[in-house]
Every structure is written in C-alpha cells, then in structure tokens.
Amino acid sequence: MAYQFAHIETYSRKPNKRGVGTQFIFDEASRRTPAACKHIEHPAPPVLVFGMGLDDLEREHDARAAEATMTNQKGQVRSIRKDQKTLACIVLSHPGGGDGIAPVSEWQRRSVRWLQKRYGDRLKTVVRHDDESHPHLHAYLLPEGSQMLARTLHAGEAAKAEFMSGKRGTDANRVGDQAYRKAMREWQDDYFRSVGVPCGLARIGPGQRRLSRSAWQAEQQAVQQVRHVSTRAKSLRTRYKDDAARQFSGSGWFNKIAVAAKVREKDAEKAGFVRGAAKTKAVAMTKIADKNQEIDALKSRVDSLKTDVLELEKKIEIKDSVISNMKEETSNIKRENKDEIEQNDA
Numbered sequence: 001m002a003y004q005f006a007h008i009e010t011y012s013r014k015p016n017k018r019g020v021g022t023q024f025i026f027d028e029a030s031r032r033t034p035a036a037c038k039h040i041e042h043p044a045p046p047v048l049v050f051g052m053g054l055d056d057l058e059r060e061h062d063a064r065a066a067e068a069t070m071t072n073q074k075g076q077v078r079s080i081r082k083d084q085k086t087l088a089c090i091v092l093s094h095p096g097g098g099d100g101i102a103p104v105s106e107w108q109r110r111s112v113r114w115l116q117k118r119y120g121d122r123l124k125t126v127v128r129h130d131d132e133s134h135p136h137l138h139a140y141l142l143p144e145g146s147q148m149l150a151r152t153l154h155a156g157e158a159a160k161a162e163f164m165s166g167k168r169g170t171d172a173n174r175v176g177d178q179a180y181r182k183a184m185r186e187w188q189d190d191y192f193r194s195v196g197v198p199c200g201l202a203r204i205g206p207g208q209r210r211l212s213r214s215a216w217q218a219e220q221q222a223v224q225q226v227r228h229v230s231t232r233a234k235s236l237r238t239r240y241k242d243d244a245a246r247q248f249s250g251s252g253w254f255n256k257i258a259v260a261a262k263v264r265e266k267d268a269e270k271a272g273f274v275r276g277a278a279k280t281k282a283v284a285m286t287k288i289a290d291k292n293q294e295i296d297a298l299k300s301r302v303d304s305l306k307t308d309v310l311e312l313e314k315k316i317e318i319k320d321s322v323i324s325n326m327k328e329e330t331s332n333i334k335r336e337n338k339d340e341i342e343q344n345d346a
Contacts, residue, residue, distance in 0.1 A: 002095030003202035005136075006191045010085040010150040010157065013065060022061060022087045029127060029138055030054035046127035049137065050112050057125045057140055061087055068148040085150040086143070090115070092191075093136040095201065102199035104135050114194040115139050122153060159183035 015021035029046060046054070068080045080086075092111050094104050102110075108128065115123050125140045141153045151157040160180040164172060192203045 002101060004188075004192060004196040004199075005093035005095075006090070006188060008088060008090045008154055008187070010154050011087045011089065012083045012085045012150075014082040022065075025087065025089060026054060026058045029140075030058070042131060044129075044131040046129050046138070048125075049108060049128050050115075050126035050139075051124050054125060054127065054140075057142075060124070061142060064142065065148055068146060070147050080147060084148070086148040088141040088143070088150045088153040090139040090141070091136060092139070092195075093134050096134050100200040107195065107199045108135075108137065110195045110199060111137055114191060117194075118190070119153065155187040156180040156184040 011020065011022050011025055013022050015024065048054075051057075052060075065080070065086045068084075068086070069077050070080050070084075071077050094107050095101065097103075112126055115126065119141055122141050122144060123139060124142050127138050129136055129138065141150075142148070143150050143152055145152075151161055157180070159182065160176040163179045164176045167176075188203070192201075195201070196203060
C-alpha cells in the first residue's frame with residue numbers, strides 16, 4: 001500500500017539559499033536544462049495537463065512581477081522587492097502501480113479537479129513529468145492583486161502571516177509556527193479526502209508518524225476498502241445505466257415504465273401503465289431499480305469507511321500532539337536547569 005505525496009512551496013525572482021528562484025523553476029519544469037535537472041538521468045519534456053503552456057506562464061509571471069507594486073509605511077508606492085515570493089508550485093506524486101491503487105489517469109483527473117476547486121483562476125498550469133521513478137504533477141499558481149503575494153496561496157505561510165500581524169518575539173513566533181503546522185495538516189487532509197482516499201492512498205507513511213504496525217495495517221485496510229467499494233459502485237452504476245439505455249432508447253413507453261417500476265408488477269398492471277410488450281420492459285426496469293438500491297448501499301458503505309479513516313487520522317493527530325507537547329516540556333525543563341546551573345556557578 002502506498003501513501004500520498006503533496007507538497008507546496010513559494011518562490012521569488014531572487015534565488016534562495018539553495019539557488020532556487022522562479023527562473024530555476026521554469027528551467028526545471030519546461031526546458032529541463034541540465035543545471036536544473038541534475039537528479040534526472042534522462043530528462044524528457046513535460047506533458048501539459050491543464051491550462052496555459054509553461055512558456056506563456058513564464059511570460060505572464062515575469063510581466064506581472066515587473067509591474068507589481070507595494071505601499072510602504074510612509075504611504076509611498078514602490079516596486080516589489082526581488083526577494084518577494086511571487087510564484088507557488090505544488091508537486092503531487094503518484095506512487096506507481098499496485099493492488100487497490102488508482103491508475104495514473106484517475107489520480108491525475110481527481111488531483112486536477114481538487115486543484116481547480118481549491119485555487120480557481122489562480123491555478124494557471126498543470127504539467128506531468130514521466131521521466132522520474134514515479135509520475136508526478138507540477139501545478140503552478142499566480143497570486144491575485146497588485147502585490148503578487150504568493151504566501152496567500154500557501155496555507156501554512158498565510159496562517160502564520162495572519163497570526164504574526166503586529167506581533168514580535170520568540171513566543172509569538174512559536175505560536176505562529178503552530179498555526180503554520182495546523183493549516184498544513186488541514187491542507188493535507190483536504191487532499192486526502194478528495195484524492196487520497198478514493199485513489200486507495202494512505203495519508204502518510206508509517207515511519208513519519210511513528211505508527212505501530214497494527215495501526216498502519218488498520219489504515220491500509222480502511223483505505224483499500226473505500227477504494228474497492230467506490231470502484232464497485234461506479235462499475236455497477238455504469239453497467240446498469242448502459243443496460244437501460246440499450247433497452248429503452250427511442251421507446252415512447254420509457255417515461256411510463258420508469259413510473260411503473262416504482263411499484264409491483266401487479267400494481268403497475270392495475271394502474272394501466274403496462275400493456276403487452278411493455279410489461280417485459282417494466283420488469284426489466286424493476287430489476288434495474290433493485291440494482292440502483294445496491295449501488296446506493298455501496299455508496300453508503302463508502303461514506304461509512306471514509307468516516308472510519310478520518311477518525312483514525314484524528315487519533316493519530318492527537319498522538320502526535322501529545323508527543324510534541326512532551327518534547328516541548330522536556331526542552332523547557334532542560335533550559336530551566338541550564339539557567340539554574342549557570343546562576344549557581346555565578
């Protein structure tokens with residue numbers, strides 16, 4: 001069983017400490033230049049999945065960044081700084097083939113739908129790279145507004161910036177970091193509900209959350225059940241929808257028979273809806289209605305399994321919170337003991 005991978009980062013025109021800026025990002029994504037793709041043995045052009053081409057995206061970004069302005073504390077309008085982040089990039093990775101895991105095409109469709117729903121018109125381009133060990137999507141976002149603040153597109157950065165507004169100091173920064181982590185957990189949960197669960201992917205790998213083997217297996221089983229039941233429901237719905245279309249296409253009796261199928265065959269006869277050959281069609285429609293009930297039951301099972309998975313995630317999050325608090329208390333005790341020792345030595 002594989003788990004989801006979703007990552008978001010923001011970039012400025014001025015390269016960061018790792019030498020990565022917007023120019024590097026465009027070189028890595030579109031042109032696959034050797035300097036930007038040292039980790040790839042045989043670079044290949046990306047596949048455009050959604051939106052404008054990467055060259056058009058680069059031109060739009062550079063033009064808007066050149067015209068972007070900000071107002072300083074004196075009320076003066078100035079061009080934005082080169083180190084202001086103006087581009088957001090999301091990387092989503094498919095784990096590869098496996099039992100119970102959605103194919104790349106379905107995972108890609110669900111991922112793009114999630115991106116569109118969450119970011120709307122700010123989502124400009126999505127490309128897929130197939131030249132690494134696993135297929136992965138790169139989604140590029142441009143912020144709205146004259147300032148081009150890419151941090152507004154990053155859930156964690158936006159949450160911390162909102163909390164830190166007007167605040168300074170170590171304590172405030174620590175709480176701001178907590179707001180950052182909370183927002184990013186919610187971001188990952190959103191992707192998990194929309195893409196991870198229906199695609200048969202676990203939320204996070206067991207090692208990263210210090211899960212016991214039994215807890216990891218429980219989550220694997222729950223996610224795989226959701227995937228299996230969802231696929232079964234979809235298959236049944238498509239099958240019987242096609243059957244109905246073949247049997248009743250062009251029939252003037254269709255609407256009457258659809259009503260007749262809601263009651264028993266004898267009741268339908270008494271009601272005067274069924275005559276001759278239409279009786280056979282009414283029986284067939286009744287069978288299709290029964291299959292629709294089966295599909296509805298499967299959908300209910302999917303909802304129940306999703307709830308089980310999310311409850312498991314909540315328990316794991318509580319565990320992580322307890323561990324984090326214990327670590328923080330330990331650090332405080334060590335710091336207090338250190339201060340006391342230094343005072344005694346003085």
